[in-house]
Amino acid sequence: MIGAVLAGGRAKRFGEDKLLFKINGKPLVLHAIERLESSRLIDEIVIVASKFNAEKLRTLGYSVVIDELIVGPISGIFTALSLGDAFVVGGDMPSLIPEFIDYIIKQFNNSGKIVCVPRWSNGYLEPLHSAYAQEFRDILGKRINDGKYKLYDAITSSDACYIDIEALPQEWQVSFFNVNKKEDLKDLTK
Numbered sequence: 001m002i003g004a005v006l007a008g009g010r011a012k013r014f015g016e017d018k019l020l021f022k023i024n025g026k027p028l029v030l031h032a033i034e035r036l037e038s039s040r041l042i043d044e045i046v047i048v049a050s051k052f053n054a055e056k057l058r059t060l061g062y063s064v065v066i067d068e069l070i071v072g073p074i075s076g077i078f079t080a081l082s083l084g085d086a087f088v089v090g091g092d093m094p095s096l097i098p099e100f101i102d103y104i105i106k107q108f109n110n111s112g113k114i115v116c117v118p119r120w121s122n123g124y125l126e127p128l129h130s131a132y133a134q135e136f137r138d139i140l141g142k143r144i145n146d147g148k149y150k151l152y153d154a155i156t157s158s159d160a161c162y163i164d165i166e167a168l169p170q171e172w173q174v175s176f177f178n179v180n181k182k183e184d185l186k187d188l189t190k
């Protein structure tokens with residue numbers, strides 16, 4: 001299972017390159033990568049960048065693939081799945097819980113489904129904290145071709161397995177935390 005870190009966004013709300021913004025002396029994206037590396041079921045890490053930031057991200061020493069489409073997370077996942085099955089996270093998620101990631105990957109492996117995604121009781125999904133099979137790539141490719149960029153629709157119209165977030169340890173929920181604006185940094189206690 002590849003650990004794919006999406007890093008091709010424009011970070012408009014943050015106002016500058018948020019993934020290389022240093023938190024406790026370390027670029028934000030490295031916090032996500034190191035948490036992902038602590039998962040026992042992730043074999044290798046790949047950063048899914050844009051052609052604009054790939055060079056800078058390569059200096060971190062991890063594999064970087066370029067998302068040529070950049071139409072949102074859907075094209076990041078489409079790109080990652082060219083390499084194999086992937087657990088996908090956002091590079092702006094510094095509080096990932098490795099045990100939670102392992103839990104989802106196990107559910108994915110046992111379910112035989114092409115995607116396994118955490119779901120809140122109101123139906124909201126967490127697709128940037130989910131496991132995807134390489135077979136899902138064709139579905140995403142067709143949707144992208146048709147201009148349908150909503151991941152939620154791609155997942156819910158497929159044979160997905162859903163993980164009831166509220167039935168799991170509450171302390172795992174911090175795993176979904178992501179940095180959008182500068183002020184989000186003050187919530188970063190971990």
Ligand SMILES: Nc1nc2c(ncn2[C@@H]2O[C@H](COP(=O)(O)OP(=O)(O)OP(=O)(O)O)[C@@H](O)[C@H]2O)c(=O)[nH]1
Pocket residue numbers: 006007008009010011012013014048049050067069070071072073074075076077090091092179180
């Ligand atoms: N590869 C890839 N990654 C993306 C794309 N869009 C967003 N991401 C990444 O997905 C994660 C979540 O993105 P968002 O916070 O929703 O978007 P963003 O572009 O980073 O920020 P805003 O411009 O403020 O919306 C971030 O780590 C982004 O770098 C894309 O088109 N391709």
